[in-house]
Amino acid sequence: xxxxxxxxxxxxxxxxxxxxxxxxxxxxxxxxxxxxxxxxxxxxxxxxxxxxxxxxxxxxxxxxxxxxxxxxxxxxxxxxxxxxxxxxxxxxxxxxxxxxxxxxxxxxxxxxxxxxxxxxxxxxxxxxxxxxxxxxxxxxxxxxxxxxxxxxxxxxxxxxxxxxxxxxxxxxxxxxxxxxxxxxxxxxxxxxxxxxxxxxxxxxxxxxxxxxxxxxxxxxxxxxxxxxxxxxxxxxxxxxxxxxxxxxxxxxxxxxxxxxxxxxxxxxxxxxxxxxxxxxxxxxxxxxxxxxxxxxxxxxxxxxxxxxxxxxxxxxxxxxxxxxxxxxxxxxxxxxxxxxxxxxxxxxxxxxxxxxxxxxxxxxxxxxxxxxxxxxxxxxxxxxxxxxxxxxxxxxxxxxxxxxxxxxxxxxxxxxxxxxxxxxxxxxxxxxxxxxxxxxxxxxxxxxxxxxxxxxxxxxxxxxxxxxxxxxxxxxxxxxxxxxxxxxxxxxxxxxxxxxxxxxxxxxxxxxx
Numbered sequence: 001x002x003x004x005x006x007x008x009x010x011x012x013x014x015x016x017x018x019x020x021x022x023x024x025x026x027x028x029x030x031x032x033x034x035x036x037x038x039x040x041x042x043x044x045x046x047x048x049x050x051x052x053x054x055x056x057x058x059x060x061x062x063x064x065x066x067x068x069x070x071x072x073x074x075x076x077x078x079x080x081x082x083x084x085x086x087x088x089x090x091x092x093x094x095x096x097x098x099x100x101x102x103x104x105x106x107x108x109x110x111x112x113x114x115x116x117x118x119x120x121x122x123x124x125x126x127x128x129x130x131x132x133x134x135x136x137x138x139x140x141x142x143x144x145x146x147x148x149x150x151x152x153x154x155x156x157x158x159x160x161x162x163x164x165x166x167x168x169x170x171x172x173x174x175x176x177x178x179x180x181x182x183x184x185x186x187x188x189x190x191x192x193x194x195x196x197x198x199x200x201x202x203x204x205x206x207x208x209x210x211x212x213x214x215x216x217x218x219x220x221x222x223x224x225x226x227x228x229x230x231x232x233x234x235x236x237x238x239x240x241x242x243x244x245x246x247x248x249x250x251x252x253x254x255x256x257x258x259x260x261x262x263x264x265x266x267x268x269x270x271x272x273x274x275x276x277x278x279x280x281x282x283x284x285x286x287x288x289x290x291x292x293x294x295x296x297x298x299x300x301x302x303x304x305x306x307x308x309x310x311x312x313x314x315x316x317x318x319x320x321x322x323x324x325x326x327x328x329x330x331x332x333x334x335x336x337x338x339x340x341x342x343x344x345x346x347x348x349x350x351x352x353x354x355x356x357x358x359x360x361x362x363x364x365x366x367x368x369x370x371x372x373x374x375x376x377x378x379x380x381x382x383x384x385x386x387x388x389x390x391x392x393x394x395x396x397x398x399x400x401x402x403x404x405x406x407x408x409x410x411x412x413x414x415x416x417x418x419x420x421x422x423x424x425x426x427x428x429x430x431x432x433x434x435x436x437x438x439x440x441x442x443x444x445x446x447x448x449x450x451x452x453x454x455x456x457x458x459x460x461x462x463x464x465x466x467x468x469x470x471x472x473x474x475x476x477x478x479x480x481x482x483x484x485x486x487x488x489x490x491x492x493x494x495x496x497x498x499x500x501x502x503x504x505x506x507x508x509x510x511x512x513x
Contacts, residue, residue: 018055018072021096029095034189035233037077037094040127040166044090044237045081052079054112057105071097074105075130078113080122083241086249086256089117092127095167101134102173107144110176114151114161121250123160125240128177128190129167145172152179157349160247164236165190165226168210178225181346182243182298185216185226186236192219224302224335242296246310246317248350255352260315264293268482272359274423276398279325282307282357285397286320289313289486295320298343303335305364308343310352314490319347322357323408332404333364334377341380341511348388353493356394356415358408362401378407379512385409387509391496393489394418396476399425411475416499417492418476419485420467426475427460435460 002010019038020026026036035043041050055077058070075098078091091113093100110126117124133141155161156179163177165185169192177183177192185192193214200206200213212218219225228243230236248255266288272280287293290311297309305328308321321340323330332340347354363369363378385392385407394415400408405426409415420426435443435456446452463469467479480488 014056014072018097021071021094023096025096025099032189033232034129034166036096037092037100037127037129040233040237041077041081041090041092043234044125044127044240045083045088046085050079050081052077054078054109057109073097074103074109075100076102076106076109078109080116083244086123086244087120088123088125088244089113089120090125090127093130093167095129098134100130100167102130102132102141102145103134103137104140104144106134107141107148111144111147111151114148114155118151118155118158121159121253123162123244123247123249124155124180125244126161126163126177126180128163128165128169128173130170130173131168132170132173142172145176148173148176149179152176156181157251159250160244160350162240162243164240165192166233166236168192170196182227183219183225184228184230184236184239184243185219186233187216187229187231189232191215192225220299221301224299224339226302227298229301243310246296246312246352248352251349251351253351255317255350257315257317258291258312261291261294261312263288263290263486268485272397272482274398276359276425279329281326282322282324282330282359285357286311286322289489290318290320291315299339303333303339305330305333306336306340308339313355313486313493316353316493318353318355318493319343320355320357321408323360325359328364329361330359331361331364332378332381332407333369334372334374337374337377337381337407341384344381344384344388348384348390351390353391353393353496354388354409355489356392356409357397358394358400358405359397360400360404360408362404363407376512378403381407382413383509383511385413385415387511388414389499389501389503391493391499392416393492393496395480395485395489396420396424396426396470398423401426402428416496419478419480419488420470420476421482421485422467422479424467424470425461426470 029036056072058072058074073094076091076093080087080089091110114124161180162182163180167190169177171194174192174194191210191214197208197210197213200208216226216229220229228239230239264287268288271284286295290313295309295311305324307324310317310319344354363374392409392415394409406413411418435453439456443449443453470476471479
C-alpha cells in the first residue's frame, strides 16, 4: 500500500505534467505571437490570485487510443481569481494539452465554472482557443457541450459573461460565446465558424480560408458577432479588465463607481452644426460629455449608423446609444436596430443607466430593408426601450422624425428624463417629404412651384423647428443649452438613482425576432 509520501510525490508529478503541458505545443503557441493558457490567466488576473480547480480531471474515454493520450486538465484550465480586487470565475482552453480539443471532462469543467459563477454572483470570463470537439469521445462530448449551452443560457441576465476568442473556435462550440454578453476577438489569430473550409469545399465546391470565413474582420464588420477587436493577446486581456470595470458582478449589485473625473475639453457647439443636413461625429460629442473622455465603443465597425458603448458620468457607469450622422445620416436600419436593442437589454439586466442621444432622420428606406424585415427588427428597438426599467435619459440634439424618434426612446416609450436642444426639429417626417404630401396640389398649381415649395418649407420649419412645441405639449421636461448637457445628465442620474418601476407579472415577454 502506498504511503502518504508516495501519494504526495505522485501528485506532484501529475501536477507538474499539467503545468508544463506539451512543451513543443506551448513553444509553437509562443512562436505565433500568442500566450499559453496559463500565461493568459496570469496576465489577466491580479498577481497571485488564481486558484485552480479540477486540475487533475482527465478524459474517461478509452476508445481510439485515448487511454494513452489522456493528460491532466483535459485541455482547459479552470478556477477563480481577482481582477482589480473583484472576484471572477474563468476558464482558458489550453492548446498545449490534447491540442485544446473539447472532450467530455473538458466541457464538464467549463459547465461547472459557469454554474459556480452564477451561483456565487460573479462575472464569468472564457478564453477560447480550441479546434473543436474531440470526435473520439462521440456522443458523450456533445452531451457535455450541451451542458455548456444550458449554463450559458441560464446565467444570461444573472451575471456578465465575457468571451475572448484567442484562437480558433470551431463548430458547435462557437455557440457558447454567442450565448454570452460580449465577444472579443484577436485580429489575425482568432476565427469563429460553424462549418469549416474543408466541408464547404466538399459540399459547395468553394475555396475559402479560415480567416475569410470567420476572422475578426468578418465578425466585427459583417456578421456583428464580435463586440471588440484587438491586436494581440496582451491587448485582449487588458480590454477584458477595462470592460469589466464598467460592469457589476451580478444583476442584484450596482455597477462599480470610480473617482469622478472632469470631461475632456471640447466645444460642443462646434462639434454639432446647427444645420441638420451637415454630418458630424457623435463620438466626439460623447467624449466631451463623459469623465476624462473615456468611451469604450462596442461593435464599432458594425452598423456604424448607431453608436453604443460604456462611459462614466461623475464616476458612475452609463451606457450610451446614439445616432451617428456620419453613416446613413444616422438613420436606423436592420443591423442598427439589432445592435441597439441587445445593448439596451444588457444595460437593463445589469442596472446600468442608458443615455440616448437622438439625431435621427427616420428608418432607412428601400426595398432591401423591407425584405430584410425592418419592421420586425425596428420593433426590437421599440421593445427593448419599453421593456427596460433601468434609468433612461434621452436628449434630442437636432431632429427626430417619424417612428424612428419613438424607437430612440421618447417619454411615451419610457424615458424618465427627456431634454431637447434649441432648434430641434420634431415631426412625423422631414420638411421636404411633408411639404410634398401636404401641399402637393398647391405647389403643382402655382405659377412658381419652386418658390411656393420653398415658402411652404419655411412655414413647416417655423412650426416644427425649435423647442417650443415640444415644451408646450410636454414632449420634453426641458430645453437645455448644449454646454449644459453633461451637468443635466449628472443631475438626472442622481435623481433617478433609486428608481423602481413595477411591471405586470409574467413569465417573460416575447421579443420580436
